[in-house]
Amino acid sequence: MSALREPLLFAGRSHPELAEAIAAELGTTLVPTKAVDFANGEIYVRYHASVRGADCFVVQSHTAPINKAIMEQLIMVDALKRASARSITVIVPFYGYARQDRKHSGREPISARLMADLLKAAGAHRILTVDLHADQIQGFFDGPVDHLFAxxxxxxxxxxxxxxxxxxxxxxxxxxxxxxxxxxxxxxxxxxxxxxxxxxxxxxxxxxxxxxxxxxxxxxxxxxxxxxxxxxxxxxxxxxxxxxxxxxxxxxxxxxxxxxxxxxxxxxxxxxxxxxxxxxxxxxxxxxxxxxxPVAPLLASAVREIHRNGSVTRLLRGR
Structure with missing residues (x-):
């Protein structure tokens, strides 16, 4: 039986400083990643290391331009799924569209639910996030959601x-x-x-x-x-x-x-x-x-617990 690989941390381009800070807390480095925009705005991603059998964590905060940040994270997750990652956790310090968590009037979307569906369809197994706008968003994702508090x-x-x-x-x-x-x-x-x-x-x-x-x-x-x-x-x-x-x-x-x-x-x-x-x-x-x-120490602690099948709940006791 092969030994469990160390967790692999990947950074999107929306907030690389935070991803680097999380990596420093974990005593590791970010996996080298090529991410470029084509002339028509399409995004291309490729990883320069094997991810087979690894617990993978994709850091991308949904910041402006928010739709580009979301699409890039979805593409990153899809690439990991197709490269045989053992598990894929999306670290979303700020969850986009969280304010659209219910219908206020007719003919409106519930975009926060759509976000969860997109992440699941891309191949995410788990969401790690901080201070959702509404607690019920946790139930929109068909899988574990670790909701941390700052x-x-x-x-x-x-x-x-x-x-x-x-x-x-x-x-x-x-x-x-x-x-x-x-x-x-x-x-x-x-x-x-x-x-x-x-x-x-x-x-x-x-x-x-x-x-x-x-x-x-x-x-x-x-x-x-x-x-x-x-x-x-x-x-x-x-x-x-x-x-x-x-x-x-x-x-x-x-x-x-x-x-x-x-x-x-x-x-x-x-x-x-x-x-x-x-x-x-x-x-x-x-x-x-x-x-x-900084929230990197909090997020890094959660990554350790997830990778070791430990308890993220203990991180919530300070709430």
Whole structure:
């Protein structure tokens, strides 16, 4: 009986820095891979090492241009399947289309389910991801989904910098209360909620209304899974300052930061925006008040457990 091969780690082109950091944590190197775009935009991938009988891990965060990143990962998985890989785990630090997890009205897709179907059809056996927008997405994939959480990384950073006796954890809307509750438990802080409504007549306009909870003279940490254009979180921060908050810190796992996020973050009175590096934070932001924390140690630990048939669940105990 042949010995189990070491896990093989592959990187797509969307966020190679994160893949390299995971490899460094594992004490290995990325498998040499050729990935090129043809003149018409089609993607070609070829691996320069045998993958037969190996546990393979394909790292690709779904960042802009998001559809290209997704297609490249699907092609990488297909190449591994056809090269007789023993198992294929897709590491998707940021899962594309996660906000389209249900139908809000007629004649709409459930694109998060389609994403899971595409990964399965390509040949993926397992998904490893961080902070899905909705927990039910785990059930869209017909196979194991290891759903990791960045809250301990973010919360410990905040807790080490702020007087916890003056801290209030704030959910930017009712949908994030469960996440904020986890922060409260970890930091021993009270909870507040910003009541939010969207203007039905103006697309993408967010109006923050009343604040439920005590925030006056408090340091408020607004927590969310992602920040895209920054409209929701900046409106929530304004509502907190209007209610007398001493300071506001924003913590989110995924810094999508689509336009006009850079201007909104720059002009906001928020003292610090904290993200993880599940996505590359654009260097063009150039903001001193943006802090980026690493998730490579968490992802590398999960890779070790999967490869050894260990327990990924133990990594969730810090949630």
């Amino acid at each position: 809250m301990p990384v973010l919360a410990d950073h905040v807790g080490g910098r702020v007087d916890r006796d003056r801290l209030t954890v704030v959910s930017p809307d009712a949908g994030r209360v469960r996440v904020a509750d986890g922060w409260c438990d970890r930091l021993g802080a009270p909870l507040a909620i910003v009541h939010k409504r969207r203007d039905k007549d103006v697309a993408h306009k967010v109006t923050a209304h009343e604040v439920v909870g005590e925030v006056r003279d408090r340091v408020c940490v607004l927590v969310d899974d992602m920040i895209d254009t920054g409209g929701t979180i900046c409106a929530a921060a304004e509502a907190l300052f209007a209610q007398g908050a001493r300071d506001v810190i924003v913590a989110a796992t995924h810094g999508v930061l689509s336009d006009p996020a850079a201007d909104r973050l720059k002009n906001s009175a928020v003292s610090e925006f904290i993200f993880t590096d599940t996505l590359p934070v654009p260097a063009a932001l150039g903001l001193d008040k943006v802090t980026v924390l």
